[in-house]
Amino acid sequence: MNKNQLKATLALVILGGGLAAYIYLQQIEPEVAVQAPPPPPPIAAAPKPEVRQILETPPAAAPLPQLAESDSFVLDALAGLIGNESLMKLFHTERIIRNIVATIDNLPSMKLPMKLLPVEQASGKFMTAGKDGELSISPKNAARYTPYVKIAEAIDVKKLVGLYVRLYPLFQQAYVELGYPNSYFNDRLIEVIDDLLEAPDLTEPVKLLRPKVFYQFADPELEALSIGQRILMRIGSKNEATMKARLLEIKQELLLHMHDEKIAG
Numbered sequence: 001m002n003k004n005q006l007k008a009t010l011a012l013v014i015l016g017g018g019l020a021a022y023i024y025l026q027q028i029e030p031e032v033a034v035q036a037p038p039p040p041p042p043i044a045a046a047p048k049p050e051v052r053q054i055l056e057t058p059p060a061a062a063p064l065p066q067l068a069e070s071d072s073f074v075l076d077a078l079a080g081l082i083g084n085e086s087l088m089k090l091f092h093t094e095r096i097i098r099n100i101v102a103t104i105d106n107l108p109s110m111k112l113p114m115k116l117l118p119v120e121q122a123s124g125k126f127m128t129a130g131k132d133g134e135l136s137i138s139p140k141n142a143a144r145y146t147p148y149v150k151i152a153e154a155i156d157v158k159k160l161v162g163l164y165v166r167l168y169p170l171f172q173q174a175y176v177e178l179g180y181p182n183s184y185f186n187d188r189l190i191e192v193i194d195d196l197l198e199a200p201d202l203t204e205p206v207k208l209l210r211p212k213v214f215y216q217f218a219d220p221e222l223e224a225l226s227i228g229q230r231i232l233m234r235i236g237s238k239n240e241a242t243m244k245a246r247l248l249e250i251k252q253e254l255l256l257h258m259h260d261e262k263i264a265g
Contacts, residue, residue: 067170067177071096077163081155090119090147097167101174105188107228108195119148126215126234128208135215136205142236149239152246161253186258192228193251197244199229202237 065073074096079088092099099118106112114121122145127138164171168186175185200222207218217223222233232240 064167064170067097067173070167070170074167077167081159081163082151084150084154087147087151087154090151092118092120097170098174098177101171101185102178104192105175105178107192107231108226110227112227112231122148128215129205132210135208135210135218137208137234137236139204139236141234142239145235145239149235149242152243155246157246157249157253161250161257164254165257186254190251190254193247195226196228196232196247197251199225199232199240199244201240202233204237206233 064070071094075088075091075093078091079085082088096118099116102116103112103118106116124144127141127144129136129138171185175183175188180188202222208215209218210216217230217233222230225233232243235243
């Protein structure tokens with residue numbers, strides 16, 4: 001499968017299916033006792049969802065913790081990747097995998113509940129420049145996101161994806177509990193990365209409106225994009241370029257751990 005075919009395959013929607021049981025009618029002949037109907041054939045198990053790509057998960061060196069008890073394990077693993085105690089303070093310490101899964105699942109939508117974030121929100125207020133009618137994102141606003149960009153720059157992508165692959169059963173469990181019993185979280189992750197990579201590369205100044213309480217992009221086409229893309233467009237062009245470069249590296253590393261799975265028809 002070449003790269004274009006792989007990308008097209010990853011863009012397919014997971015197919016679901018159901019099976020219906022056959023209804024048998026008993027045969028009645030004149031002057032012959034009614035024959036008992038043959039037992040219906042057993043109902044086949046629901047087919048497993050069509051898989052576009054699956055992860056090759058190596059045997060774990062040690063048993064994984066239960067999802068509900070995985071927070072300290074994940075925090076310790078992330079601390080080993082980041083190697084900066086001050087940056088680790090940005091992470092929430094509870095429901096880490098569940099919040100990561102819920103956040104990723106919501107990024108292609110229009111809104112993202114703040115209570116789902118696995119990290120603290122950026123400190124300070126959103127900074128603007130200009131007056132009403134000429135509002136734009138202030139160049140100084142990008143500095144609010146420096147700690148998050150530092151995390152992205154500090155992490156070894158190969159080790160990060162390796163940790164994700166090792167913990168994947170927990171990510172999948174959290175995704176099932178989120179309401180997707182017939183879907184695969186890794187498929188969703190690839191879709192979300194692709195959506196983020198498609199965020200426009202904006203040229204400053206980025207014009208804004210403030211119709212009510214919250215700021216919006218003055219360009220309605222930008223405001224209609226996913227919440228994930230709008231977040232990237234708000235953090236400054238340099239930060240956006242850095243984050244997108246890391247996302248592309250993560251996707252490329254993920255593809256090395258993935259293979260096709262054929263489902264018997």
